[in-house]
Amino acid sequence: xxDSLVHPVGLADTPATSSPVPPSGEEVATGEGPSRxxxxxxxxxxxxxYGVVIxxxxxxxxxxxxxxxxxxxxxxxRAMINSQSVLLALAGVATLVLxxxxxxxxxxxxxxxxxxxxxVLSAQHHWSVPAALGMAILIGLVIGTINGxxxxxVKVEAFIVTLGMLTVLEGLxxxxxxxxxxxDIPSGIVSISRGSFLGLQASAWYAWGLIAxxxxxxxxxxxxxxxxxxxxxxxxxxxxxIRVDRIRMLTFIASATLSxxxxxxxxxxxxxxxxxxxGQYLLQPFAAAYLGATTIKVGRxxxxxxxxxxxxxxxxxxxxxxxxxxxxxxxxxxxxxxxxAVTVSRLAARRAA
Numbered sequence: 001x002x003d004s005l006v007h008p009v010g011l012a013d014t015p016a017t018s019s020p021v022p023p024s025g026e027e028v029a030t031g032e033g034p035s036r037x038x039x040x041x042x043x044x045x046x047x048x049x050y051g052v053v054i055x056x057x058x059x060x061x062x063x064x065x066x067x068x069x070x071x072x073x074x075x076x077x078r079a080m081i082n083s084q085s086v087l088l089a090l091a092g093v094a095t096l097v098l099x100x101x102x103x104x105x106x107x108x109x110x111x112x113x114x115x116x117x118x119x120v121l122s123a124q125h126h127w128s129v130p131a132a133l134g135m136a137i138l139i140g141l142v143i144g145t146i147n148g149x150x151x152x153x154v155k156v157e158a159f160i161v162t163l164g165m166l167t168v169l170e171g172l173x174x175x176x177x178x179x180x181x182x183x184d185i186p187s188g189i190v191s192i193s194r195g196s197f198l199g200l201q202a203s204a205w206y207a208w209g210l211i212a213x214x215x216x217x218x219x220x221x222x223x224x225x226x227x228x229x230x231x232x233x234x235x236x237x238x239x240x241x242i243r244v245d246r247i248r249m250l251t252f253i254a255s256a257t258l259s260x261x262x263x264x265x266x267x268x269x270x271x272x273x274x275x276x277x278x279g280q281y282l283l284q285p286f287a288a289a290y291l292g293a294t295t296i297k298v299g300r301x302x303x304x305x306x307x308x309x310x311x312x313x314x315x316x317x318x319x320x321x322x323x324x325x326x327x328x329x330x331x332x333x334x335x336x337x338x339x340x341a342v343t344v345s346r347l348a349a350r351r352a353a
Contacts, residue, residue: 052292052309085207086207088207088211088310089210096214096227096251096255098289099251100247106147106166112281136260137260140260140261144252144254176275189268193264207265229242288306309341
């Protein structure tokens with residue numbers, strides 16, 4: 001089986017491979033295709049696989065040397081890890097649908113709508129933590145099912161469906177909260193995110209745990225390889241006997257459900273809920289996911305690469321802010337990183353083809 005390549009947004013239904021010959025059952029099960037003799041380039045291949053990791057290390061070292069009193073402190077590193085845990089979890093969620101060649105633009109809005117609903121139910125209607133958690137799961141299941149049905153069964157472009165869902169959910173978030181910030185979140189909700197272990201908030205451990213689960217799914221299970229194969233060529237996957245529509249549907253449901261659960265972490269971390277903040281969580285998860293596709297497993301959306309990509313963004317933005325950069329620099333940095341990551345991913349895909 002040929003490796004799944006990173007697809008540009010809007011071309012999710014276009015097969016990435018041109019060969020009509022399906023792989024054998026053994027190839028599907030193992031994730032290996034017919035052997036191809038490709039020349040190795042030593043240092044260049046190493047740089048291609050670990051370039052983002054090297055940049056992260058170098059950038060961290062530069063800021064530590066340049067700003068020893070502010071950047072190179074344990075408190076700053078803890079703050080970077082804790083403050084970006086929700087974004088890291090959301091970036092991991094984004095890779096699920098991206099790996100199949102689809103695109104779920106609604107994950108940030110699902111998270112905020114879920115968080116807004118949980119905030120209102122727990123703070124104003126005094127729902128218990130288990131009940132609030134159950135509502136978050138229900139919200140995710142419903143939204144994911146709608147997204148998946150429209151994309152997979154009705155065959156509407158995933159980008160259009162999830163963009164529309166994003167807009168709908170932003171409006172519903174304002175409706176649920178009456179366009180006001182919801183405060184006085186119960187301690188039971190707050191402790192889910194802010195509970196401390198080894199000096200780090202629980203939300204950071206949850207995010208790392210999600211990345212670990214995704215790594216195992218992608219690299220050690222047949223399902224992870226099926227996701228990869230579907231992203232590479234849906235028609236070839238169907239010919240190989242993979243239930244393509246069912247798996248794509250499940251990824252949309254899982255994406256929305258996990259996004260809703262991340263909403264629990266968000267409202268607990270903030271201690272309040274502002275329905276207008278979805279836009280702040282829209283760009284970075286995808287920038288991290290696409291950066292991740294340029295490292296470790298080049299040309300594939302992968303969990304460890306996404307982790308590295310997120311922390312590269314965090315280190316870069318934090319260092320620039322400590323140097324006195326204005327707030328608009330964050331948007332420029334994230335947007336530029338996304339454009340560069342997608343470009344490099346496309347070049348990697350062409351090289352691997």
